[in-house]
Amino acid sequence: RVIQTVATTPFTDQKPGTSGLRKKVRVFQQPHYAENFIQSVFDSLTGFEGQTLVAGGDGRYLNREVIQILLKMAAANGFGRVLVGQGGILSTPAASHLIRSSGAFGGLVLSASHNPGGPDEDFGIKYNVGNGGPAPEKVTDAIHARTLSIDTYRILEADDVDIDTLGTSRLGDMTVEVVDPVAGYAGLMETLFDFAAIRRMMDEGFTLSFDSMSAVTGPYAVEIFEKRLGAPQGTVRNAIPLPDFGHHHPDPNLVHARELYDRMMAPDAPDFGAASDGDGDRNLIIGRHCYVTPSDSLAVLAANAHLAPGYASGLKGIARSMPTSCAADRVAEKLGIPLYETPTGWKFFGNLLDAGMATICGEESAGTGSDHVREKDGIWAVLLWLNILAARRQSVAEIMAGHWAAYGRNYYARHDYEAIAKDRADALMAALRDSIPRLPGTANSGGVISAADDFAYTDPTDQSVSRNQGVRLLFEDGSRIVFRLSGTGTEGATLRVYIERYVGTDGDLGMQTADALEPLVRAAQEVADIAGYTGMDRPSVIT
Ligand code: VG1
Ligand code: CO
Numbered sequence: 001r002v003i004q005t006v007a008t009t010p011f012t013d014q015k016p017g018t019s020g021l022r023k024k025v026r027v028f029q030q031p032h033y034a035e036n037f038i039q040s041v042f043d044s045l046t047g048f049e050g051q052t053l054v055a056g057g058d059g060r061y062l063n064r065e066v067i068q069i070l071l072k073m074a075a076a077n078g079f080g081r082v083l084v085g086q087g088g089i090l091s092t093p094a095a096s097h098l099i100r101s102s103g104a105f106g107g108l109v110l111s112a113s114h115n116p117g118g119p120d121e122d123f124g125i126k127y128n129v130g131n132g133g134p135a136p137e138k139v140t141d142a143i144h145a146r147t148l149s150i151d152t153y154r155i156l157e158a159d160d161v162d163i164d165t166l167g168t169s170r171l172g173d174m175t176v177e178v179v180d181p182v183a184g185y186a187g188l189m190e191t192l193f194d195f196a197a198i199r200r201m202m203d204e205g206f207t208l209s210f211d212s213m214s215a216v217t218g219p220y221a222v223e224i225f226e227k228r229l230g231a232p233q234g235t236v237r238n239a240i241p242l243p244d245f246g247h248h249h250p251d252p253n254l255v256h257a258r259e260l261y262d263r264m265m266a267p268d269a270p271d272f273g274a275a276s277d278g279d280g281d282r283n284l285i286i287g288r289h290c291y292v293t294p295s296d297s298l299a300v301l302a303a304n305a306h307l308a309p310g311y312a313s314g315l316k317g318i319a320r321s322m323p324t325s326c327a328a329d330r331v332a333e334k335l336g337i338p339l340y341e342t343p344t345g346w347k348f349f350g351n352l353l354d355a356g357m358a359t360i361c362g363e364e365s366a367g368t369g370s371d372h373v374r375e376k377d378g379i380w381a382v383l384l385w386l387n388i389l390a391a392r393r394q395s396v397a398e399i400m401a402g403h404w405a406a407y408g409r410n411y412y413a414r415h416d417y418e419a420i421a422k423d424r425a426d427a428l429m430a431a432l433r434d435s436i437p438r439l440p441g442t443a444n445s446g447g448v449i450s451a452a453d454d455f456a457y458t459d460p461t462d463q464s465v466s467r468n469q470g471v472r473l474l475f476e477d478g479s480r481i482v483f484r485l486s487g488t489g490t491e492g493a494t495l496r497v498y499i500e501r502y503v504g505t506d507g508d509l510g511m512q513t514a515d516a517l518e519p520l521v522r523a524a525q526e527v528a529d530i531a532g533y534t535g536m537d538r539p540s541v542i543t
Contacts (some may be wrong), residue, residue, distance in 0.1 A: 001172045001191050002157045003076045008032045014040065014147035015141040018345040018487035020126025022112045023063050029124045030066030032170065034066050035073065039153035040107070040146035041127045042077045044139060048105045050080035054098050054128075056090025056181060057110025058216040058279040058332070059241040064090050066110055066125070068160045075174040076154035079105075082174065086183035088163050090278030091216045093369070093377035094185040096132035100284050100373065101184060108129055111216075111279035114251035115490065118244030122490050130319020133350035133374025138468060140347075182223050189224060192310030192372055194381045197390040199230050206389070207270035210382065210412040211260045214238040217280040220379055228385075250258065250277050250365055252378075254283035254291070254543040266287060272389065272396065277380030281346075282366040283381040293410050295325035295512075298362030301384050303331045305360060307391040308384055310372065317358040319349050322470060323498040324364040325410040335405070342458050343469035349478045350374050351461040364414060364498065366543075401509075408504040411516035415539035416486075417495040417530065425485055425493035428533035432471045432483055437529070439473065446523030447475040455482075478502045481524050495534065497524050511532065 009320075010221075011030075014021055014037050021037055028034050052072050057063040074082050083102055084090075090098065092109055099107045112124035125274070127135045127143065134141070156172045168177045202208070208231050212218040218239035224233045237260075238246065249256040252275035259388035264273040264286040273286040287294040291299070302318050305311035318332045319340040340358055342348035346367065352358040353371045362368040367376035392399065439452040454467040468476040469482035481502040486494035499520045503509060524530065531537050 003172070003450070004155050004157055006032070007152055007153050007156060007473070008036055008150060010148050010150050011036055012148065015144045018127070019113060019134060020109070020124050021325065022115060022124035022488055022490055023124055024490050025119055025121060025123045028062060028066070032286040034069055034125065034151045035155065036147060036150050037125055038073050038347050040143050040150055041108070042073070043146045043150070044142040045106070049078040049107035052081045052083060052102055053079045054083045054087035054090070054095055054102065054107030055106045056095050057088055058113070058245065059089050060090070060112065060123065060245070060278065061119055061121070061243040062123045062384065063110050063243070067163060068122070069155070071161050071171055071176060072106055072156040075155065075158070075172040079174055080283070081177060083177050083179050083536055084163055086164060086166055086178050086474075089181045089216060090218060091181070092201065092371050092512065093186070093281055093375045094181055094220070096373035097185050097188055099128055103245060109279070109374050113279045114282060115488065116245065116249045116275040118247070121244070128374070131350055131354055131374050133353070134345070136239035136347055136350060140466065147207050154159055167467065182219050185220060185508055186223050187227065187353070188372060188376070188539070189380065189383055190228070190492065192380070193308050193387045193461070196228060198383070198386045201386070201390040202230050207272070208235050209260065209263060209270045209273045210236045210384075211252070211257055211275035212236055212238050213248060213250040213252065213257065213277065213440035214240065214242040215250040215276070215278045216241050217276040217379060220280065220432040224379060224383070225493040227530040227539070234481065245278065252277050253541070254284055255543070257284050257540050260284070261286060261291070270420070274382045274385070277366070280340045280378050281369075281376040283368060283378040284366055285381070287400070290395070290397040290400060291401060292396065293325070293412050294362065294366040294368070295327050295364050295410060296359070296400065296403070298324065298368055299407070300329050300399060301368060301388070302328055303403065304359050304388040304392070305384065308387040308449060311359065311370070315359040316356055317352070319352050319361040321348070321363040323414075323484065323496070325412040325500045325504065327407065327410040328362065330407040340460070343455065343466050345487070346376055348457065348459070348466070353457055355461045357460070364412070404504060404509045408502060408507070411501045411503065411511065413513055414501050414543050415497045415499065415521070415524075416541040416543070417497070417536050418489070418496060418540040419492045420534045420536070422493045424533050425495055428528055428530070429471070429485060430481065432528050434469065435527070441542065444523040444526050444533070446479060446481065446520040447477055449473050450476045470485060481520055481522055483524075483528055493531070495537070496531070499524060501513070
């Protein structure tokens with residue numbers, strides 16, 4: 001077994017985004033492309049000799065090939081052991097748990113998450129550190145710097161490893177252990193939730209529909225919902241992970257999980273519907289005839305988490321990303337616990353969770369999670385909802401109505417303008433940034449702007465500063481509009497416009513979201529001249 005040192009030249013486009021490096025499969029298929037990035041990760045780390053690395057992905061096209069490359073590179077670079085999910089499969093939260101429970105040095109998660117898969121679609125690689133969470137910015141910055149100067153990578157010349165059979169084998173001086181991707185994770189869930197109570201509710205006729213979107217959660221959902229909780233076979237739909245997700249877009253929102261939405265709005269809808277994304281870290285929650293926005297879901301979960309055994313002693317704090325609605329803030333206030341507002345992306349929650357400052361975290365993009373791992377976790381969110389429903393014995397619609405009656409309602413929507421030419425999107429954001437000093441005190445169809453800024457975050461645990469995280473317009477009545485560019489896309493630029501309006505407990509809590517937000521939507525158009533810059537008179541996706 002010979003360790004080869006291969007000469008290479010840098011690629012200039014390997015800067016990790018919101019969640020790892022995401023590119024078209026064809027980009028990853030260029031000679032040396034994946035190798036350069038993986039070696040740059042290893043070159044940015046110290047002290048991993050003889051240590052354990054976790055490896056797995058969401059099963060999308062190229063997953064198996066890149067697993068083989070990374071195994072041979074890990075062996076050549078001196079790791080002692082790699083734990084790989086059987087078949088190369090690990091959901092993102094399960095990878096996070098495996099890193100933590102095995103004391104691994106870190107992990108490589110192969111996924112482009114909610115992006116589509118297949119030969120013409122997307123692939124991605126993300127490095128997670130020893131706490132199980134996405135590498136913080138100082139690490140991703142170091143990885144990026146290394147990609148720009150790399151001149152060699154190391155790889156073991158060896159046959160492919162059998163990753164389909166559970167057990168241990170040798171690769172050079174390294175051990176490869178193929179592990180069950182589901183068992184450890186399912187066991188963790190049993191420690192957090194009252195499975196007996198949920199099972200009883202199911203036995204009494206509670207109906208559930210879970211859409212795995214032909215992505216990674218299939219095996220997890222079948223094991224947990226059907227086998228351990230006793231839901232009938234077929235409760236989990238699209239349960240077999242496919243390399244191209246059956247040509248679907250594995251993003252659990254009202255556009256791409258339309259089938260589930262329609263089922264939940266039908267006269268004979270089940271009691272509870274949910275879906276998860278490509279890598280299993282997102283969740284879509286729809287009660288019978290009642291869609292729950294991710295921001296509201298975070299607030300409801302935080303307000304009721306104490307009903308689940310894992311959170312019976314209460315929460316230490318709540319963290320949400322800046323564009324996420326302020327619904328959770330009111331819950332934190334009532335509970336008398338701190339609320340942290342971070343930039344977009346789960347990597348900003350890791351320090352707060354490690355420091356015991358926050359217990360529950362969430363993002364408007366359908367990500368919710370807690371300190372049980374260091375990633376957002378789709379199945380965890382569904383189980384917490386089920387545990388709450390089993391404890392309260394109310395419908396989702398009743399719980400939502402009760403929540404708004406107690407806290408008021410944050411009407412909320414996100415408008416995405418996709419595949420904009422990058423220079424147009426950059427020009428729009430630059431003009432918006434320039435206008436910040438002039439905006440306070442001005443009025444538009446949304447009301448009077450009281451403050452405007454470009455969000456910057458100082459991490460309270462290590463004082464690291466992240467700037468330019470999104471332009472915020474704050475209105476006198478508490479409404480907000482936020483503009484930022486996506487950091488996960490692979491085609492042109494995506495402008496995200498986040499729109500929020502708060503209505504107090506004495507106001508109209510039963511409006512249609514689109515009606516409630518209409519004046520603010522117009523204000524966003526006026527202030528940013530979205531149509532002028534993008535040529536688009538309406539968003540591509542509203543969630
Ligand atoms: C999006 C979401 C963000 C999420 C990220 C990764 O990022 O807005 O909240 O953390 O995707 O989610 P961006 O930069 O495109 O807005 V996942 O499930 O794709 O790993
Ligand atoms: Co995801």
